[in-house]
Amino acid sequence: MVNRFVAKLRGFAELSDEECKALARVTSEPRAYRPRQDLIREGDQPGPVFVILDGWAFRYKVLPSGSRQIMAFLMPGDACDLHIGMLATMDHSIQTATSAQVATISRQAMDEIMDAYPKIARAMYIAQLVDESTLRAWIVSLGRRSSAERAAHLLLELHIRAVRTGVADQDGMELPLSQAVLADALGMSPVHINRVLQELRQSQAIALRRGVLRIQNAAALTQFSGFDEGYLHRRLRKPE
Amino acid sequence: MVNRFVAKLRGFAELSDEECKALARVTSEPRAYRPRQDLIREGDQPGPVFVILDGWAFRYKVLPSGSRQIMAFLMPGDACDLHIGMLATMDHSIQTATSAQVATISRQAMDEIMDAYPKIARAMYIAQLVDESTLRAWIVSLGRRSSAERAAHLLLELHIRAVRTGVADQDGMELPLSQAVLADALGMSPVHINRVLQELRQSQAIALRRGVLRIQNAAALTQFSGFDEGYLHRRLRKPE
DNA sequence: CGGCTCCTTGACTTTCCTCAACATCAGTGG
DNA sequence: CCACTGATGTTGAGGAAAGTCAAGGAGCCG
Incomplete structure (x- = not known):
């Protein structure tokens, strides 16, 4: 492996x-x-x-x-x-x-x-x-984004990180996290994350079922959640 | 100085x-x-x-x-x-x-x-x-504490940090932050922080006016906000 | 098949936001 | 000294967002 x-x-x-x-x-x-x-x-x-x-x-x-x-x-x-x-x-x-x-x-x-x-x-x-x-990006999400924006933002983050490490392709990834876990990360109730995910699914932006996430419309998700990947620092400064 | x-x-x-x-x-x-x-x-x-x-x-x-x-x-x-x-x-x-x-x-x-x-x-x-x-403590506050708990938690944190650096005494400190700034730190609206602060004042836990914070009942605030100062690491590990 | 976890749905309540107006205060210049 | 200004703080009313409670459904495993 x-x-x-x-x-x-x-x-x-x-x-x-x-x-x-x-x-x-x-x-x-x-x-x-x-x-x-x-x-x-x-x-x-x-x-x-x-x-x-x-x-x-x-x-x-x-x-x-x-x-x-x-x-x-x-x-x-x-x-x-x-x-x-x-x-x-x-x-x-x-x-x-x-x-x-x-x-x-x-x-x-x-x-x-x-x-x-x-x-x-x-x-x-x-x-x-x-x-x-x-951590700072999460603070921004928790403080100033709506629950749906927050959820979309987190999914995009996890997807980019997974791609970077080679455990996902561009379209999707394995996401073996229960809704209860997502709720506790996003600072919302399990009931609410469930409804939020339904919204995101209905808008054709994502598919998330049985531990598999598909990003169907990354552009829309990015725009909607105000995602700016700068914080993940994929471009680094040259060592001097 | x-x-x-x-x-x-x-x-x-x-x-x-x-x-x-x-x-x-x-x-x-x-x-x-x-x-x-x-x-x-x-x-x-x-x-x-x-x-x-x-x-x-x-x-x-x-x-x-x-x-x-x-x-x-x-x-x-x-x-x-x-x-x-x-x-x-x-x-x-x-x-x-x-x-x-x-x-x-x-x-x-x-x-x-x-x-x-x-x-x-x-x-x-x-x-x-x-x-x-x-940062992690702030995430906990934003995700899982009510607005009043969150405000109390922040005031306690700032007070302890100020005492540690020597810019405050046990009873209070200068806190030259507008309600708008506090609101943006706590992820709430300016109107709401105003009401929350009124509550905290009425409960005799704090006095905050014109840039001066008094901690009147630290025990009550600590209990109410679930404040555990562990995250500030006042006790450190001995260098080996 | 039962038992478990996880997901889903509906009804109701609480929290917090938005909008809008007004009050207070400190600083500035006439 | 006072009028003006801009920033800050306060209040009320109404509405949107999200929580709680409770029940039931779906999938998985021994």
């Missing part, structure tokens, strides 16, 4: 064969997780860097009222918590949404690799910056 | 006199900004690191519809864009909310300092992690 982590980082920096091999080596022994398993919980002491090689996960927090907010999706190729080891405790939890293959890289091994291969360090920093930028 | 930037970083790592002086030196020539001036705009090529020494600023994005979402507040001591120079363009803008003193540190000078003083590098990383954690 292609190593999605390597594939993603190659999109951020030109990596030599040796660098790719080094990355592949430290992620060569992933552990299998089942759906709905926590990788780490809020309050835990941060451990190794997690790398999702296959499957989906998400960062989330549960409020005292019991409601849940998802703050980020992790798809194949995504890593998390590059530097979070500096902090005493996790401020959120991470859970699988599907069964998943997850590699872990110890803090020490990560430091060694980044010291030995500056280009890898650079790619990891960029990945971190893009993640942060994505 | 005390250098708030140094004060803040000292909260993240034990800095020697020499390190403090180095930081003070590179921020010794701030430039004065008037209210509502952009420091940098979405689409611009990222430049130096900005350091707010006095006054308030915020990160924001404007949607095609013209509505604005604020994604972060920058108060005295806060810096921005440690590594963003790696990216080709800014994905958001930064604007002053008040008149402000802002120092700039060139990318090169920043790299030199971080190479020469690992503790400074560490403190800057931690600051970045806390900023990122704050």
Whole structure:
């Protein structure tokens, strides 16, 4: 199987064969997780860097009222918590949404690799910056977009990210997220996301059924949701 | 005047006199900004690191519809864009909310300092992690808290951050933000934030008038808004 | 076939937005 | 000192968006 982590980082920096091999080596022994398993919980002491090689996960927090907010999706190729080891405790939890293959890289091994291969360090920093930028984009969505715009925006984001990592084609992707999960990411009720998705389907913009998303009218979705992919930083600055 | 930037970083790592002086030196020539001036705009090529020494600023994005979402507040001591120079363009803008003193540190000078003083590098990383954690906390607020809870949560956050940097005491702080600005940060209309603030005032939890916030009942606010200061990471992990 | 999860629908309620008017305040220049 | 101005804060009324509650349907698996 292609190593999605390597594939993603190659999109951020030109990596030599040796660098790719080094990355592949430290992620060569992933552990299998089942759906709905926590990788780490809020309050835990941060451990190794997690790398999702296959499957989906998400960062989330549960409020005292019991409601849940998802703050980020992790798809194949995504890593998390590059530097979070500096902090005493996790401020959120991470859970699988599907069964998943997850590699872990110890803090020490990560430091060694980044010291030995500056280009890898650079790619990891960029990945971190893009993640942060994505958080800001979500804030904009949650604060100022209608529920339908928000949903369309998220689907476009996930699709572009999936294409970038090579787990989707231009027309569509596998999207194994329940409506309840989407609702918790979009800050709405399960009932409402259901109605919103029906609208989007009826407008012939998307088809989403049984874990498969088809983007039928990307232009309309982009226009409607005010999607500007700048925040995903597909074009990068040249290293000086 | 005390250098708030140094004060803040000292909260993240034990800095020697020499390190403090180095930081003070590179921020010794701030430039004065008037209210509502952009420091940098979405689409611009990222430049130096900005350091707010006095006054308030915020990160924001404007949607095609013209509505604005604020994604972060920058108060005295806060810096921005440690590594963003790696990216080709800014994905958001930064604007002053008040008149402000802002120092700039060139990318090169920043790299030199971080190479020469690992503790400074560490403190800057931690600051970045806390900023990122704050973004996630805002996502939770916008997604899953009622407007009143959200407002209370934000006021508590700003107060704690202000106390940490030494620009506030336990009871209150200067908060020179208009209701319109608060509305754009909280994802609500100006009319609604006005009503929410009235509620909070009537419940004797806060007093907020003419740029001065008093926290009258922190316990009630904390409970009501589900505020858990963990995300601000006041307790840090020991360096190994 | 039962049992589970996930999706769908309808009815009703709450929250929040929009529009519009008016009040208050600080600063400016006559 | 006062009139004017622009920004900011306040109030009311009506409507749109989204939540809650409750019930039922569809697909999947042992």
